[in-house]
Amino acid sequence: MNLQELASEVGAGHIRELDLVSLEGGIYLLQARLDGKLMTLQDEHGESLRLRSTTHAREVLEHLPPLTCHLVQQVVHDEMCGLRDGEIEPLRLPFSSRSAW
Template identity: 45%
Template sequence: MNLQELNAFAVAKKVDELNLISMEGGIYLLEARMHGTAYPLSDLKGNMLTLRSVEHARDLLHAFHTSVHDEMCGLVADLDESLKVPLAWRSAL
């Protein structure tokens, strides 16, 4: 899924979650979740979309934000659930 497809699915309210995944080496990946299935984001060439920071992700996704309110990922105490933290649209600075 690329950013244009993500935007179309988001406008249609089909995206359940958008996860920013931190990898070793300071690399971040984005995945959209729809109906329990993960769809990693790719660039227009089909390569995995890699981001260099949380701020980079914020900047990239700012144009796609469809709600005026920040949404918070739950810190659910579920064994199958990985740790999720909120990503505010505004920096804490």
């Protein structure tokens, strides 16, 4: 899904929530849930659109209506230590798609 398709799907009301996934190395990916599947936003070459920061993500999303967004991060301490039983869920924090100021 590219940015134009995302805007179209949001406008049609098919997407109401986005995840901004934080990866190692300071890279962020935007994911949208569409028809029960997670779709990663892609650039003009069909590659995953790599965002540099939460500010960069806000710049990309500024032309869209306000959406519910979550910043998603793995809990590194839990992954490293492995003390908990069962599946370890990522940390999901509310994130505003509008300016932080």
